[in-house]
Amino acid sequence: MRIALLGGTGDIGQGLALRWAYDTNHEVIIGSRDPEKARTKAEEYETELDSRGVDRSINGFENAMAADRANVVVLAVPPYHVSDTVESIADRLDDETTLVSPAVGMKSDESGLHYHKPGAGSVTAVAAEAAPEDVPVVGAFHNLSADRLANLDVQFDVDTLVVGDDADAKETVAALAEGIDGLRALDAGPIENAAEVESVTPLVINIARYNDGMHDVGVKFS
Amino acid sequence: MRIALLGGTGDIGQGLALRWAYDTNHEVIIGSRDPEKARTKAEEYETELDSRGVDRSINGFENAMAADRANVVVLAVPPYHVSDTVESIADRLDDETTLVSPAVGMKSDESGLHYHKPGAGSVTAVAAEAAPEDVPVVGAFHNLSADRLANLDVQFDVDTLVVGDDADAKETVAALAEGIDGLRALDAGPIENAAEVESVTPLVINIARYNDGMHDVGVKFS
Numbered sequence: 001m002r003i004a005l006l007g008g009t010g011d012i013g014q015g016l017a018l019r020w021a022y023d024t025n026h027e028v029i030i031g032s033r034d035p036e037k038a039r040t041k042a043e044e045y046e047t048e049l050d051s052r053g054v055d056r057s058i059n060g061f062e063n064a065m066a067a068d069r070a071n072v073v074v075l076a077v078p079p080y081h082v083s084d085t086v087e088s089i090a091d092r093l094d095d096e097t098t099l100v101s102p103a104v105g106m107k108s109d110e111s112g113l114h115y116h117k118p119g120a121g122s123v124t125a126v127a128a129e130a131a132p133e134d135v136p137v138v139g140a141f142h143n144l145s146a147d148r149l150a151n152l153d154v155q156f157d158v159d160t161l162v163v164g165d166d167a168d169a170k171e172t173v174a175a176l177a178e179g180i181d182g183l184r185a186l187d188a189g190p191i192e193n194a195a196e197v198e199s200v201t202p203l204v205i206n207i208a209r210y211n212d213g214m215h216d217v218g219v220k221f222s
Numbered sequence: 223m224r225i226a227l228l229g230g231t232g233d234i235g236q237g238l239a240l241r242w243a244y245d246t247n248h249e250v251i252i253g254s255r256d257p258e259k260a261r262t263k264a265e266e267y268e269t270e271l272d273s274r275g276v277d278r279s280i281n282g283f284e285n286a287m288a289a290d291r292a293n294v295v296v297l298a299v300p301p302y303h304v305s306d307t308v309e310s311i312a313d314r315l316d317d318e319t320t321l322v323s324p325a326v327g328m329k330s331d332e333s334g335l336h337y338h339k340p341g342a343g344s345v346t347a348v349a350a351e352a353a354p355e356d357v358p359v360v361g362a363f364h365n366l367s368a369d370r371l372a373n374l375d376v377q378f379d380v381d382t383l384v385v386g387d388d389a390d391a392k393e394t395v396a397a398l399a400e401g402i403d404g405l406r407a408l409d410a411g412p413i414e415n416a417a418e419v420e421s422v423t424p425l426v427i428n429i430a431r432y433n434d435g436m437h438d439v440g441v442k443f444s
Binding site for chain 1 (some may be wrong): 431436
């Protein structure tokens, strides 16, 4: 499988890129608005993997070029760039491509972080509204700590919740998630249920803030 | 400690009553708008405990009478009765009483359950607005499966999230929570952070619906 991480130079993009390159045989492509930045970061990830004895080729491209080459395109961009980013790559997508939305809108006050629900109902729904009609959109990887993901010394034992209206696309993304060691994918239903999934992200950040000894908090359901 | 469970004849009230009576030495009082119903249920709980070799006295009263006798009053009523219930017991409360809000507003559609955020920001905030100014309000026990709680054969290993603006009251409630075997209390911050905590309840119900073999889903953070 070819996975393009748009915004793959940011925290969550870096974490997913490293984990997929380290734990699986999927081809990982880094996308950015700036192709030079994408290439530089891709080389950094290669160096990090090489230092762990893993010889992987990771390429960097401008977002549309990265999306063009991929079966799965992860929108690892800030929530307010999701719509723009989807529009900028729309003509590179088709019904064989799955779009993945991990972004969460949050606002902060002195108490902590709060879920900032977009008018569309969720960031996943924003992505689905921006996407061409035949391109399936799946929400996933919202509640993973970018720091834990990017640190390959850390062993995972957490869940990620997957939402989407296309069963095949959801299965593809769940399988990609479970390719990462110690990560389990759970089905949280259609995109209509994405807000409750995205709300977990400010919650885990608040828990890390208010409980001594808890950092980069993850969640498991049982 | 004396704990009054208002709405203690309902599902979550029953579960908390049985667990506290079974796992701790706290005195458990059942409250209901109908004192006869409260007494009948209290006797049922005594019988259930007796069948497990635990000889505990549980009394039932009308809500205001139950609250009058308690150090901690749990508002185990539906979300739309929280405000009324607090007002109906307000003259029995003082700064030595802690009010606990476990209720969550939800609405359902064909996709699943969704968090229904009250105008006040959360049900916990609704309780705090209705409470006399000197009575501390703590949100807790939102995301526990009533069925798992009420079945004393089930061993817990889940977290509950505690929110509140009064540190002492929060500590009291966290200690009560941790008196239940296998239940861990985590601090999620002030009442301002309650919406993200309450949102976990529809999420765990959706997860139970969409994943084979998962029932009465609980959550653990790490």
